[in-house]
Amino acid sequence: MEENERQAARPQLRVVEAGKAYGRFTALDRVSFNAARGEFISVLGPSGCGKTTLLRVIAGLEPQTGGEIHIGGREVSRLPVSRRNVGIVFQSYALFPNLTAAQNVAYGLSGRTMDRARQARRVDELIELVGLTGHGRKYPAQLSGGQQQRVALARAMALSPDLLLLDEPLSALDAKVRVMLRGEIRRLQRRLGLTTIMVTHDQEEALTMADRILVMERGRVVQDGSPHEIYDRPATPFVASFIGSMNFIPDAQCVTGGTFRKGPLVLSAEDGRGLPPGAKATVAIRPEDVLLGVNGEAGANVVLGKVQGLEYRGAGYRLTLQLVLYGEERPLIEAEVSTETLRRLGLREDMVVSLTLPPERIRIYPATHGGHA
Amino acid sequence: MPESASVRIAAASRLPAAALDLEAWTRRALMLLVCLWMCVVVVLPLATLLSKSLADADGRFVGLDNFLHYFQNPSLSASLGHSLAVSLATTAISVSLGFAFAYGLTRTAIPGKGLFKTLALTPLFAPTLLNGIALVYLFGRKGLITRGFFGALPGLDVDLYGPLGIILAEAVYTFPQAVLILSVALGAADARLYEAAASLGASRLRTFLTVTLPSVRYGLVSAAFVCFILAFTDFGAPKVVGGGYNVLATDIYKQVIGQQNFVMGAVVSVVLLLPAVVAFIADRLVQRRQVALIAARSVPLAPRPNRLGDALMLAFVALVCLAITGFYATGLFASLVKVWPYDLSLGLGHYVFSGIGGGGWAAFANSLAMSALSALAGTVLTFASAYLIEKTRGLAPLRRSAYFLSLLPLALPGLVIGLAYIFFFNAPGWSILGVHLPNPFNFLYATMGILVLANVVHFYSVSFLTATTALKNLDPEFETVAQSMGVPFQRTFMRVTVPLCLPAILEIAMYYFVNSMATVSAVIFLYSADIPLASVAVANMDDAGDIAPACAMSMLIVGANLCVRILYGLATRGVRRRTQAWTKR
Numbered sequence: 001m002e003e004n005e006r007q008a009a010r011p012q013l014r015v016v017e018a019g020k021a022y023g024r025f026t027a028l029d030r031v032s033f034n035a036a037r038g039e040f041i042s043v044l045g046p047s048g049c050g051k052t053t054l055l056r057v058i059a060g061l062e063p064q065t066g067g068e069i070h071i072g073g074r075e076v077s078r079l080p081v082s083r084r085n086v087g088i089v090f091q092s093y094a095l096f097p098n099l100t101a102a103q104n105v106a107y108g109l110s111g112r113t114m115d116r117a118r119q120a121r122r123v124d125e126l127i128e129l130v131g132l133t134g135h136g137r138k139y140p141a142q143l144s145g146g147q148q149q150r151v152a153l154a155r156a157m158a159l160s161p162d163l164l165l166l167d168e169p170l171s172a173l174d175a176k177v178r179v180m181l182r183g184e185i186r187r188l189q190r191r192l193g194l195t196t197i198m199v200t201h202d203q204e205e206a207l208t209m210a211d212r213i214l215v216m217e218r219g220r221v222v223q224d225g226s227p228h229e230i231y232d233r234p235a236t237p238f239v240a241s242f243i244g245s246m247n248f249i250p251d252a253q254c255v256t257g258g259t260f261r262k263g264p265l266v267l268s269a270e271d272g273r274g275l276p277p278g279a280k281a282t283v284a285i286r287p288e289d290v291l292l293g294v295n296g297e298a299g300a301n302v303v304l305g306k307v308q309g310l311e312y313r314g315a316g317y318r319l320t321l322q323l324v325l326y327g328e329e330r331p332l333i334e335a336e337v338s339t340e341t342l343r344r345l346g347l348r349e350d351m352v353v354s355l356t357l358p359p360e361r362i363r364i365y366p367a368t369h370g371g372h373a
Numbered sequence: 374m375p376e377s378a379s380v381r382i383a384a385a386s387r388l389p390a391a392a393l394d395l396e397a398w399t400r401r402a403l404m405l406l407v408c409l410w411m412c413v414v415v416v417l418p419l420a421t422l423l424s425k426s427l428a429d430a431d432g433r434f435v436g437l438d439n440f441l442h443y444f445q446n447p448s449l450s451a452s453l454g455h456s457l458a459v460s461l462a463t464t465a466i467s468v469s470l471g472f473a474f475a476y477g478l479t480r481t482a483i484p485g486k487g488l489f490k491t492l493a494l495t496p497l498f499a500p501t502l503l504n505g506i507a508l509v510y511l512f513g514r515k516g517l518i519t520r521g522f523f524g525a526l527p528g529l530d531v532d533l534y535g536p537l538g539i540i541l542a543e544a545v546y547t548f549p550q551a552v553l554i555l556s557v558a559l560g561a562a563d564a565r566l567y568e569a570a571a572s573l574g575a576s577r578l579r580t581f582l583t584v585t586l587p588s589v590r591y592g593l594v595s596a597a598f599v600c601f602i603l604a605f606t607d608f609g610a611p612k613v614v615g616g617g618y619n620v621l622a623t624d625i626y627k628q629v630i631g632q633q634n635f636v637m638g639a640v641v642s643v644v645l646l647l648p649a650v651v652a653f654i655a656d657r658l659v660q661r662r663q664v665a666l667i668a669a670r671s672v673p674l675a676p677r678p679n680r681l682g683d684a685l686m687l688a689f690v691a692l693v694c695l696a697i698t699g700f701y702a703t704g705l706f707a708s709l710v711k712v713w714p715y716d717l718s719l720g721l722g723h724y725v726f727s728g729i730g731g732g733g734w735a736a737f738a739n740s741l742a743m744s745a746l747s748a749l750a751g752t753v754l755t756f757a758s759a760y761l762i763e764k765t766r767g768l769a770p771l772r773r774s775a776y777f778l779s780l781l782p783l784a785l786p787g788l789v790i791g792l793a794y795i796f797f798f799n800a801p802g803w804s805i806l807g808v809h810l811p812n813p814f815n816f817l818y819a820t821m822g823i824l825v826l827a828n829v830v831h832f833y834s835v836s837f838l839t840a841t842t843a844l845k846n847l848d849p850e851f852e853t854v855a856q857s858m859g860v861p862f863q864r865t866f867m868r869v870t871v872p873l874c875l876p877a878i879l880e881i882a883m884y885y886f887v888n889s890m891a892t893v894s895a896v897i898f899l900y901s902a903d904i905p906l907a908s909v910a911v912a913n914m915d916d917a918g919d920i921a922p923a924c925a926m927s928m929l930i931v932g933a934n935l936c937v938r939i940l941y942g943l944a945t946r947g948v949r950r951r952t953q954a955w956t957k958r
Binding site for chain 1 (some may be wrong): 396397848854855857858860873897
């Protein structure tokens with residue numbers, strides 16, 4: 001059923017078990033995923049996780065050592081980059097400094113079976129598209145970083161690629177420009193219905209721009225899902241700690257379905273229902289899901305904690321709390337509170353508060369997942 | 374969407390598939406061609422030379438007999454010791470003076486650095502024969518200083534002809550090379566290290582010993598190797614002021630031209646080649662280690678004024694420049710004087726060259742033509758092959774071999790190239806396993822072509838390195854971007870790579886021209902009677918005792934080179950102005 005649907009959707013990009021090894025080092029370990037027409041996919045991971053290799057393999061800049069790549073329904077695994085019909089924007093933009101913005105955009109067009117007038121029209125169209133009208137005759141060095149980025153984008157789109165590949169396209173820009181361009185690239189991509197793969201190490205960029213995120217770790221895709229899924233239900237402790245932050249309570253034991261014990265601490269979690277009693281697991285919760293109270297709240301998943309540290313974060317505070325428990329182990333839990341909450345509860349250091357860890361917000365990672373980063 | 378119509382048209386206009394597979398193959402074929410070309414012009418001639426040195430006059434293989442004979446004959450083998458001695462002395466002088474000079478240019482706040490640097494580099498434009506001739510006019514039997522400025526002062530007679538003369542001439546010749554290399558090394562200082570040393574209370578001497586010297590040690594080693602190789606293999610200076618003090622370079626010439634003993638010429642060539650090759654390999658190894666040590670982000674060091682230090686340094690730098698200027702001014706003066714030292718009235722009589730051997734103005738014209746052709750051919754060949762080697766992805770073994778072969782000429786003395794070329798290009802053919810193979814390159818022998826070829830190869834490596842450095846500075850993704858748009862690489866080469874590398878290309882062309890004009894060693898075996906050359910004419914006129922015309926001819930060479938240098942300066946300024954159009958906001 002699901003398979004049939006996928007067939008019908010005709011993915012614009014199909015990566016099947018793509019592998020890349022350099023000698024004994026595996027840079028890509030049988031990576032598979034599809035991208036539907038018009039989808040914006042972000043490949044996210046720390047440096048060295050293989051995300052750039054994946055992009056280069058898709059582009060045909062790096063021959064893969066296994067698997068297949070299909071673009072627009074065509075197998076391109078053995079084709080050089082020039083025959084894959086992809087547009088690429090590099091981290092450095094690689095704009096030709098001796099050519100004007102317009103000449104850069106026209107670079108792939110000239111020398112083709114397109115007459116000059118139509119070429120010029122197409123260049124104007126593209127320059128307008130990226131919002132650089134009037135800047136066509138400037139050299140790259142005369143343009144700001146953001147404008148250069150747009151020229152690179154226009155150049156990559158000039159040949160109407162089947163696939164747009166962005167390699168950390170915003171990493172060289174100032175924070176403000178970056179945020180602005182994020183929205184612009186996204187709007188442009190939507191408008192043109194251009195299937196896009198963007199490699200980034202910036203989680204915020206991935207979360208705000210992508211329809212889907214592939215999180216990579218050591219040459220593998222460890223999670224493939226919508227930004228919401230990735231953030232809300234991170235598949236592994238690695239994903240959880242790489243995107244946003246997460247409190248981990250390791251070495252907890254399943255008591256009955258959905259209840260976990262770590263020393264004197266007993267927590268129930270919806271996520272762990274399927275685990276058999278006795279199974280070891282890591283209990284995890286995001287700081288912003290921890291609720292604080294000072295009115296002696298009681299009930300399931302409520303524990304007392306002492307405020308150890310208050311870290312000002314601008315929009316709010318990050319609190320470090322030590323759980324007040326009998327016995328040796330007193331885990332630290334971080335909680336995110338707004339300035340308003342802090343003020344309302346009168347929070348300060350050394351104060352004892354109650355923490356509620358909502359069962360529906362707790363993630364359980366069975367111990368087989370190994371350690372987290 | 375308005376785009377979709379043109380979208381489809383553009384997509385349909387992509388190049389046909391076959392054309393692009395062809396591109397990969399073209400690159401591969403061109404790369405093979407580069408290797409093949411280096412084999413024909415470097416490896417095969419060298420192999421021929423080597424085989425000559427292992428055979429007797431009739432071509433029978435005799436193993437190392439010739440070398441045994443060479444080393445058992447003290448009148449021959451003494452030259453090796455002589456060559457080593459003068460080269461080491463030259464290296465010591467050039468590197469220490471060059472270091473102090475470069476230090477003055479880079480690390481002190483003295484005025485007039487640009488002028489001083491220009492003056493210090495003058496010897497680069499002169500044939501080394503001129504260095505010898507100028508010395509003769511200064512310290513020779515009728516020299517300016519020997520005779521105390523024509524009797525105005527007490528004279529000073531140094532024993533010029535012999536090691537002293539050679540060392541002085543080679544020191545002038547190698548000094549600018551040392552200055553160039555050490556200026557780069559000293560110029561790349563990291564201010565943060567000096568600030569750290571100062572904050573830790575290190576004295577100036579301690580800072581010099583613990584920061585400055587270690588940071589330039591590779592530059593020092595490199596400068597020493599370069600000066601050594603240049604002095605060791607130079608022919609011009611010992612030819613003029615060597616007197617009875619034989620060195621390897623003059624021995625080769627005497628064996629080949631004087632005694633027509635080609636076998637012994639080949640043997641001495643190999644003896645000359647080996648230390649040069651060792652120095653070359655050592656230098657490459659040292660340079661490779663250096664790459665790993667360059668800091669990613671360093672803060673440039675701005676020299677601070679220091680009254681006493683700057684005054685001393687200014688005096689030293691000015692003195693060196695005065696000496697160099699005076700040196701060549703003496704040459705210019707001598708070329709204009711009617712009869713040195715008796716009739717000091719000035720005139721252009723020595724520039725007529727009538728009734729004097731060597732070829733006169735025709736030789737000068739030939740040299741100009743040869744140098745222009747060498748500059749053209751050399752620039753195109755070195756830049757194109759550097760591009761192929763630097764900007765081709767994959768094919769690593771082929772690229773590495775091509776790279777190594779391109780650097781090999783750096784170790785080859787001009788005389789060795791010349792002699793190897795006689796052997797290789799003059800051979801009518803070879804018999805390999807009974808099959809006679811006619812020599813396809815034989816037609817080049819005794820033509821302008823072989824002269825140009827010898828120059829192209831002689832000055833290949835430095836040009837190649839200049840081109841490679843310029844190419845390395847270009848974003849490696851330029852090629853990828855063009856490729857992803859299906860633009861053939863030769864188009865990107867012409868539209869982007871060449872324009873961006875124009876300053877380096879001009880530099881290479883100038884380097885080729887200037888050196889082809891000044892060189893005597895590579896061409897002295899190769900020129901034919903109907904193509905006389907200016908630098909060879911200098912050697913021959915000096916041989917015949919016509920020193921003043923020889924000096925005049927040298928001055929013409931220097932003049933031509935300075936003109937080209939000025940042209941180069943104007944051209945780069947023009948290019949820079951255009952470059953600034955790209956960089957101006």
